[in-house]
Amino acid sequence: MHDHRKLGRELGLFGSDPLIGAGLPYWLPDGAVVRHTLEEYIREEERRAGYRHVYSPVLGKRELYEISGHWSHYRDDMFPPMELGGEQVVLRPSLCPHHALIYRSRDHSYRELPLRMAELGGMYRAELSGVLGGLTRVRGIHLNDAHIFCTLEQAAGEAAAALAMIGRAYAAMGIRAARYRLSLPGPGGKYVEAPEMWQRAAALLTEVLDSSGVDYEAAPGEAAFYGPKIDVQVADGAGREATLSTVQIDFHQPERFGLRYLGPDGARHRPVMVHRSIVGSVERAVAHLIEEHGGAFPAWLAPVQLVVLPISDDEWDRAADFVRQASGLGLRAELAGPERGSLGARIRSARLVPYQAVIGAREAAAGQVALRLRDGRRLDARPGTEVLAALAALVAARSTALWPE
Ligand SMILES: [Zn+2]
Numbered sequence: 001m002h003d004h005r006k007l008g009r010e011l012g013l014f015g016s017d018p019l020i021g022a023g024l025p026y027w028l029p030d031g032a033v034v035r036h037t038l039e040e041y042i043r044e045e046e047r048r049a050g051y052r053h054v055y056s057p058v059l060g061k062r063e064l065y066e067i068s069g070h071w072s073h074y075r076d077d078m079f080p081p082m083e084l085g086g087e088q089v090v091l092r093p094s095l096c097p098h099h100a101l102i103y104r105s106r107d108h109s110y111r112e113l114p115l116r117m118a119e120l121g122g123m124y125r126a127e128l129s130g131v132l133g134g135l136t137r138v139r140g141i142h143l144n145d146a147h148i149f150c151t152l153e154q155a156a157g158e159a160a161a162a163l164a165m166i167g168r169a170y171a172a173m174g175i176r177a178a179r180y181r182l183s184l185p186g187p188g189g190k191y192v193e194a195p196e197m198w199q200r201a202a203a204l205l206t207e208v209l210d211s212s213g214v215d216y217e218a219a220p221g222e223a224a225f226y227g228p229k230i231d232v233q234v235a236d237g238a239g240r241e242a243t244l245s246t247v248q249i250d251f252h253q254p255e256r257f258g259l260r261y262l263g264p265d266g267a268r269h270r271p272v273m274v275h276r277s278i279v280g281s282v283e284r285a286v287a288h289l290i291e292e293h294g295g296a297f298p299a300w301l302a303p304v305q306l307v308v309l310p311i312s313d314d315e316w317d318r319a320a321d322f323v324r325q326a327s328g329l330g331l332r333a334e335l336a337g338p339e340r341g342s343l344g345a346r347i348r349s350a351r352l353v354p355y356q357a358v359i360g361a362r363e364a365a366a367g368q369v370a371l372r373l374r375d376g377r378r379l380d381a382r383p384g385t386e387v388l389a390a391l392a393a394l395v396a397a398r399s400t401a402l403w404p405e
Helices: 004-010 029-048 062-068 096-104 152-173 195-212 252-256 282-293 313-328 343-349 361-366 384-396
Strands: 059-061 082-084 087-091 115-124 140-150 179-184 216-220 229-235 241-250 272-277 306-310 333-335 355-359 368-373
Touching (some): 029 115, 059 062, 062 087, 062 252, 096 115, 096 252, 096 272, 140 152, 152 195, 152 229, 152 272, 179 195, 195 241, 241 252, 306 313, 306 343, 313 333, 355 384
Parallel strands (some): 179 216, 306 355
Antiparallel strands (some): 082 087, 115 140, 179 229, 229 241
């Protein structure tokens, strides 16, 4: 496997500048395409699964995190507060408190549950500068986050649905889980004290894991401070594991924020909060995609999906026309003409691009292209419109296959 920091620089995906600061990468246009495409995919999946999206600010008053428990259990990882007009505001360490307040801003009936609230939003972590590098240890994190407010009876089903969604997303991204982990509390004062709550949440997550059929291991000392979680681990080339996706069942924050819903009995009840992230932070997800695929992203995620190669200047106009047609179908296409070197050199420099369409005199005259796939396959010349329709269908389906089987 590859080092995403080295490849990210070579491929022009992201960068950093000491004047912006360590752990605060910026995304270059090709990297931004990959990130944006991933974000759109996940929002679409969430919409299909009944989530509604919100936006919330990256700052909050210190008091907010005192209520959530972050201030007493997580302060070492938070940026110091900023003084502002006699108040202290803090860069948020997570989105949960904001979502709990959004839930609390209106009354809810049991008929609205499960209420699935999603946001792909920023949060901040005061990592020490010594451990920063690339996209995996960053101080600004953009998390594919969601909170499901539901009844106790609905919690296991919601957690299981999130786990299934993670499986589908990994298949589309062409990555796999190295391990599933049931992260439990360990010794030390890091965790909120409520033994009964921990046991109930751990029992529900165990039930979800057992019925999903995946192998998993219990990991004491890896829980969030407010509850146990399922962590989906991915591994890099050196076998180092990192958590990409998580599913948590939380009784603590609904209690702290006094969340309620009106039950069928006319009385007020406490909802359960399921926290879940399907692809984790976009930073870690893209770092892992770069390393797993060595920059050869699945076609739907590739910064450039199709490069069009006229053999000589005589086919230039036909090639430019083909690029316009491809762009019109939403494909990311580029023309690489003879001014960029021999055909062989142009093919080599586009080796990470999933599709290369070669147009010579014969193809130009017949309205055809000779398609080469990134994996070395060369297809017979065929009508350009037929090729574009096939590529657009594969991309729309988020297929990891380069050509229909
Ligand atoms: Zn959360």
